[in-house]
Amino acid sequence: MQESPTIAAISTPLGAGAIGIVRMTGQAAIAICTRLFRSQSRIEEASSHTLQYGVIIDPDSGEAIDEVLVSVMKAPGTYTRENMVEINCHGGPVAQQKILALLLDQGARLAAPGEFTKRAFLNGRIDLAQAESVAQVVSAKTEAALKLAMAQLEGSLSTEIKSLRQEMLAVLAALEAGLDFSDEDVEELDRGGAEARLAKIKERLDELIESAFAGRILSQGVRTAIVGKPNVGKSSLLNALLMRERAIVTEMPGTTRDTIEEIINVGGVPLQLIDTAGLGPAGDMVEQIGIERSRKALKEADLILCLFDGSTREDDHDRALLTSVPPEKTIYVINKCDRFRGRPPSFNRGLLPSQPVVISALTRQGLRDLKEKISRLVLGEEFPTLANPVVTLERHRRLLAAASSSLLTAQQGLRVGLGEEIISEELRAAVAALGEITGEEIMEDMLDTIFREFCVGK
Ligand SMILES: Nc1nc2c(ncn2[C@@H]2O[C@H](COP(=O)(O)OP(=O)(O)OP(=O)(O)O)[C@@H](O)[C@H]2O)c(=O)[nH]1
Ligand SMILES: [Mg+2]
Structure with a gap:
């Protein structure tokens, strides 16, 4: 990727802020900036990774646009491995836009979303999985999500994937050596040994695939539906949380006639809370549609808060609800405990498959217990420690699953004595799938899809 055009973009969010950063990368970045920058020192001569004070001027009118600090970073020790300039200007949108326009006038091209990071990838500074984690670092909503993204950026997942890929390549090489020299008198391929090696690799792949559930939860949030019959206090609970x-x-x-979604953070776990329309007799059309949406939310939820009004006796609607929620992902909640303070609730808790949490959405009593129960259930014991690589992207999970299934076929092939060509074919498919994760084997259009998700200026 030598001689790629110089690109520029505003890297800070739009709107007024104390400081804004206009960023530029490419061979001509420093030369372009020089033509607009008036200061005591010349930035071409400045040492790399230094900050220069000066004024950005419009070269046509000579008018001063903004007082700035320019970071000068020279190739190759930069984010993109190319020359880079970051103009720290005042954070008003007008100054930033004007400076960007001047850079474009001087020959820079407007950067596409994620193009800085794409260059870092194409120029070999980071691999694809690391590049993807940059977007996750930017969008992390909780500390746990940030930690995962940072671990991936530092290469924890890539290192594991690359080592698995190397091991597959070694088995493949052994197989193909058997193939290439099959006319000559070489030792027979040790089928049992090859199968055992593949089984070990597959085990590690499957561990990574399993970590994807936790990865998705930490980075995207637990879909949590609050369900119950009408009037038990579902919306009150949403508001209280x-x-x-x-x-x-x-x-x-x-x-409540339609579902309402909001994100909250419970003990570092993001919850995507969904308040639903009460499940009960539907009156009009709107209520019917609302109830259908509630059922959909119930079905798609990772976690269900199943709510009952503790101040009244259970009825058929409560009982019907109990048959439609899967107990393993449900927390049962008895609400309105302020109404039966000191006395047992009228609602018969003996109906519930597990110990309920008793709360009052009105007085907030019991909310802390509820939150603790939520994080215990979500973070559970089998939850991976952040020390191990965790898969957070669906793209990675899919490729790992493809690799794992190819390995399984290859293993079976070895066992039942299938031809070595067929086995190498499967192995090659598995190797290619892992290569797509780290970007060692990837198509240009795939890259475009991946980087399109980024914000401009990153
Ligand atoms: N005393 C008491 N009243 C509550 C409590 N929680 C909710 N309520 C009351 O119960 C009524 C219904 O509350 P909502 O939160 O609208 O109930 P909902 O389950 O969302 O009802 P629908 O949207 O109709 O399905 C309101 O009058 C609330 O003030 C509670 O903990 N204690
Ligand atoms: Mg409601």
């Missing part, structure tokens, strides 16, 4: 009056609450059953 959010600590603001997000959903409408009234004493009328059937208040």
Whole structure:
């Protein structure tokens, strides 16, 4: 990728801020900046990784645009491995836009989303999995998600994938040596040995695949549906957890007619909370559609908060609800405990498959217990420690699953005495799948799809 055009973009978010950064990378970055920058020292002569004070001027009018600090970073020790300039200007959108426009006038091209990071990848500074983690670092919503993304950026996943790929290549080489010299008198391939090696590799692949559930939860959030019959306090619970009056609450059953989604952070785990329409007799069309949406939310949820009104006796709707929630991913919650303080709830908790959490969405009593139970259930014991690489992207999970299934076929082939060509074919497919994760084997259009998800200036 030598001689790629110089690109520029505003890297800080749009809108007014104290400082804005306009970023430029490419062979001509420093020369372009020089033509606009008036200062005591010349930036071409400045040492790499230094900060230069000066003024950006419009070269046509000589007018001063902004007082700035310019970071000068010279190839190859930079983010993109090319010359880079970052102009730290005042954070108003006008100054940043004007400076960007001047850079474009002087020959830079506007950067596409993720193009800085794409260059870092194409120029070999980071591999593809690391490049993808940059977007995750930027979008991390919790500390845990940030830690995972940082571990991936530092290469923990890539190192594991590359080592698995190397091991597959070694088995493949042994197989193909058998193939190439099959006319000559070479030792027979040790089928049992090859199979055992593949089994070991597959085991590690499967561990990575398993980590994807936790990875998705930590990086994207646990889909958590609050369900229950009308009027038990679902919207009140959503509001209490959010600590603001997000959903409408009234004493009328059937208040919530559509699902409402909000994100909260419980002990470092992001929850995507979904308040639903009460599951009960549907009156009009809107209520019917609302109830269908509730059922969909219930089906797609990773976690269900199944809510009952503890101040009234259970009825058929409660009982019907109990048959439709899977106990292994449900926390049962008895609400309105302020109404039966000191006395047992009217609701018969003996109906519930596990110990319920008793709360009052009104007085916030029991909310802490509920949050603790949520993080215990989600983070569970089998949750991987962040010391091991964790798969956070669906793209990676899919490729790992493809590799694992090819390995399985290859293993079976070795066992039943299939021809070595067929086995190498499967192995090659597995090697290619892993290569797509780290970008050792990847098509240009795949890259475009991946980097399109990035923000401009990253
Ligand atoms: N005393 C008491 N009242 C509560 C509590 N939680 C909710 N309520 C009341 O119960 C009524 C219904 O609350 P909502 O939060 O709207 O119930 P919902 O389950 O969302 O109802 P729908 O949207 O109609 O399905 C309101 O009058 C709330 O003030 C509680 O913990 N204690
Ligand atoms: Mg409601």
